[in-house]
Amino acid sequence: MNLGEFRPALDRWLDENTAALAPAHEHRGSLDEQMAQLAKVKRLVFDAGWMRWGWPERVGGLGGSPLLRGYLGEALTARDLVEPGIYSMTEVLAPTMIDFARPALAAAMVPRLLRGEETWCQGFSEPGTGSNLASLSCRATRTGDGWRVSGQKVWTSLAQYAQRCVLLTRTGTPESAHRGITALFVDMDSPGITVRPLETMHGVEEFSEVFFDDVAVPLDRMLGEEGQGWSVAMDLLPYERSTALWHRGAYLHRRLDRFLGAVPPGAVTAAEVGEVVQQLYAFRARSRTTQYRLAAGERLGPETSIDKILLATTEQAVFDLIGDGLAGEVVLGDDPASERLRAEFLYSRAATIYGGSAEIQRNIVARRLLDLGADR
Amino acid sequence: MDVEERELFAKSVGRAAAQHSGPALDAALDDLGWVDAHAADPQVAVSTLFGLQGSTNVTSSALDHVLASALGLAPGLGEGAVSVVLPHLGSWEPPARVYGGSVSVAGLATAGVAERDHALVVAERGAAVVPAAGLDLRPVHGLDPRLGLVEVTATISWTDAEVAPVPWPEAVAAGQRALAHELVGASRAMLDLARVHALERIQFGRPIASFQAVRHRLAESLVAIEAADAALAGAWDERTPFAAGVAKALAGRGARTVARHSQQVLAGIGFTTEHPLHRYVRRVHVLDRLLGDARSLTRRLGDDLLARRSLPSVLPL
Numbered sequence: 001m002n003l004g005e006f007r008p009a010l011d012r013w014l015d016e017n018t019a020a021l022a023p024a025h026e027h028r029g030s031l032d033e034q035m036a037q038l039a040k041v042k043r044l045v046f047d048a049g050w051m052r053w054g055w056p057e058r059v060g061g062l063g064g065s066p067l068l069r070g071y072l073g074e075a076l077t078a079r080d081l082v083e084p085g086i087y088s089m090t091e092v093l094a095p096t097m098i099d100f101a102r103p104a105l106a107a108a109m110v111p112r113l114l115r116g117e118e119t120w121c122q123g124f125s126e127p128g129t130g131s132n133l134a135s136l137s138c139r140a141t142r143t144g145d146g147w148r149v150s151g152q153k154v155w156t157s158l159a160q161y162a163q164r165c166v167l168l169t170r171t172g173t174p175e176s177a178h179r180g181i182t183a184l185f186v187d188m189d190s191p192g193i194t195v196r197p198l199e200t201m202h203g204v205e206e207f208s209e210v211f212f213d214d215v216a217v218p219l220d221r222m223l224g225e226e227g228q229g230w231s232v233a234m235d236l237l238p239y240e241r242s243t244a245l246w247h248r249g250a251y252l253h254r255r256l257d258r259f260l261g262a263v264p265p266g267a268v269t270a271a272e273v274g275e276v277v278q279q280l281y282a283f284r285a286r287s288r289t290t291q292y293r294l295a296a297g298e299r300l301g302p303e304t305s306i307d308k309i310l311l312a313t314t315e316q317a318v319f320d321l322i323g324d325g326l327a328g329e330v331v332l333g334d335d336p337a338s339e340r341l342r343a344e345f346l347y348s349r350a351a352t353i354y355g356g357s358a359e360i361q362r363n364i365v366a367r368r369l370l371d372l373g374a375d376r
Numbered sequence: 377m378d379v380e381e382r383e384l385f386a387k388s389v390g391r392a393a394a395q396h397s398g399p400a401l402d403a404a405l406d407d408l409g410w411v412d413a414h415a416a417d418p419q420v421a422v423s424t425l426f427g428l429q430g431s432t433n434v435t436s437s438a439l440d441h442v443l444a445s446a447l448g449l450a451p452g453l454g455e456g457a458v459s460v461v462l463p464h465l466g467s468w469e470p471p472a473r474v475y476g477g478s479v480s481v482a483g484l485a486t487a488g489v490a491e492r493d494h495a496l497v498v499a500e501r502g503a504a505v506v507p508a509a510g511l512d513l514r515p516v517h518g519l520d521p522r523l524g525l526v527e528v529t530a531t532i533s534w535t536d537a538e539v540a541p542v543p544w545p546e547a548v549a550a551g552q553r554a555l556a557h558e559l560v561g562a563s564r565a566m567l568d569l570a571r572v573h574a575l576e577r578i579q580f581g582r583p584i585a586s587f588q589a590v591r592h593r594l595a596e597s598l599v600a601i602e603a604a605d606a607a608l609a610g611a612w613d614e615r616t617p618f619a620a621g622v623a624k625a626l627a628g629r630g631a632r633t634v635a636r637h638s639q640q641v642l643a644g645i646g647f648t649t650e651h652p653l654h655r656y657v658r659r660v661h662v663l664d665r666l667l668g669d670a671r672s673l674t675r676r677l678g679d680d681l682l683a684r685r686s687l688p689s690v691l692p693l
Contacts, residue, residue: 271671277677278677282622
């Protein structure tokens with residue numbers, strides 16, 4: 001199966017199954033409703049085979065290029081069948097499992113994520129550890145048959161829905177920095193885990209604080225080796241900046257397209273519209289090249305920070321334009337369509353914060369791409 | 377061209393651009409087969425040459441050949457070369473207007489026009505090759521004397537038989553892609569100058585490259601360059617006037633961003649004529665305004681989309 005065959009066949013299938021795929025809720029829906037919709041769509045596209053293309057056969061996939069995954073997410077996002085943020089978690093976590101989990105564990109677990117039977121979360125950030133990821137302190141101590149984990153994570157997206165967590169823990173000395181980190185694959189129903197959702201500015205309990213109180217994790221749930229957690233994190237971050245961003249770009253295209261159909265005459269200037277469209281074009285062109293590099297088996301690295309910077313800048317520009325052009329809806333509207341627009345506008349404010357802040361991305365560009373040496 | 381041929385080609389164009397500029401570069405390009413390469417693989421020929429023109433701050437008449445090729449001529453860079461009258465500053469409309477039997481020309485041309493026997497003049501309804509001797513030429517000193525731009529004005533007459541319909545939007549697109557490569561090349565050169573300076577210049581006991589305010593200016597510059605370069609690759613894949621205009625606008629705006637940040641990082645020395653930066657700053661401010669400046673292209677794009685009320689699908693995976 002190549003993209004040329006996949007695209008029209010998928011489009012046709014999506015057209016034929018519009019009713020079955022449509023969300024049960026109207027408008028944006030609550031996060032509970034969005035999660036239910038996500039699970040339903042993933043199950044339907046997995047069972048029909050679409051979701052399996054682009055993933056290796058040893059984890060329940062059908063093989064083929066990752067471009068197929070890129071197009072699937074784009075098609076689902078462009079039809080508003082799934083919210084891109086929660087859909088793309090798969091693109092961030094499944095490749096890491098495939099690269100670092102024991103083969104049997106990956107084979108057992110990844111299909112559950114692809115089919116929407118499970119939600120996974122990513123336990124990286126801590127109250128004292130934001131941009132400086134290598135300073136994390138959530139402690140894992142070795143016991144006879146595994147690990148005991150104690151500590152706290154924060155900004156953990158979808159933790160309250162998750163059955164599993166890819167968790168970074170401190171297993172070396174507190175001074176061991178990036179060398180003393182170990183990644184674990186933790187069952188979220190383990191005794192000792194408490195999840196406390198946080199309400200975001202856009203009114204969604206999207207992320208949580210997660211507390212670990214002497215939580216037992218079996219030895220075979222290690223991802224990679226002891227002390228290899230930094231490699232796991234570094235392996236994951238470029239995935240976060242490739243296929244997932246492509247999906248988000250498709251979502252922005254859809255929003256901008258809809259905005260052009262709705263904006264009242266004179267509400268925004270031609271120059272403002274033109275510049276945002278140019279930015280989106282540049283992002284799409286950049287991300288498209290990245291998708292092809294991924295498909296060719298290239299190892300993605302710090303250059304994906306450029307993709308992330310372009311996407312974050314574009315996302316805010318798109319919603320600044322929408323906020324100006326449809327100010328009445330965004331500022332005053334209390335109907336469901338306006339609430340959706342407002343939530344999306346507010347969520348775009350975080351685009352330069354999550355997934356590595358705008359400043360961290362520029363630090364990476366300066367250090368790794370421009371080779372400017374250390375910053376102190 | 378395969379990878380090996382492309383490397384060989386890039387090397388010989390690189391050697392030519394390092395040694396020559398102006399008419400001498402035209403002759404060297406003619407010798408090394410750039411015209412044939414352009415016929416065989418326009419993307420490789422244009423991106424290689426114009427990127428180098430930008431990064432080494434040299435000039436040639438290749439833009440004339442690129443435009444003329446898109447307009448159905450293949451005049452080359454040697455014997456029989458033809459100048460193409462460019463739209464005036466900032467514009468991408470045809471440079472000639474027809475009033476009855478009289479044609480009024482107001483535009484620009486590359487330096488070579490003074491040496492040519494003929495020029496191609498494009499009006500709304502078609503184009504004609506006219507004797508260059510009939511054009512009034514004013515060599516422009518202006519913001520970038522080394523570019524050797526020439527201002528062209530003329531009132532000429534042509535008969536309907538001489539006028540052929542031409543695909544002007546496609547020619548503009550071809551020219552915009554070439555100029556965008558030149559802007560990206562110049563931008564990379566400016567960033568490189570600023571980068572080297574930031575690593576060597578010591579203040580407060582450390583290289584200024586270690587200060588985040590400096591690092592982020594340089595990072596911002598690279599992002600602007602890569603955005604323009606990505607759009608340019610997209611414009612070659614799509615070959616539409618839409619994509620070429622977007623790429624040209626991004627390259628022009630990006631180059632001005634890079635010029636601003638690089639000049640700030642280079643500070644005093646970058647403001648002198650002892651340092652090469654000023655040549656690039658001058659060049660990009662002029663190139664931005666050839667075949668559509670970023671501001672005008674952006675406004676037109678927005679006007680078109682607001683009228684259309686939807687966003688065209690672009691760059692499928």
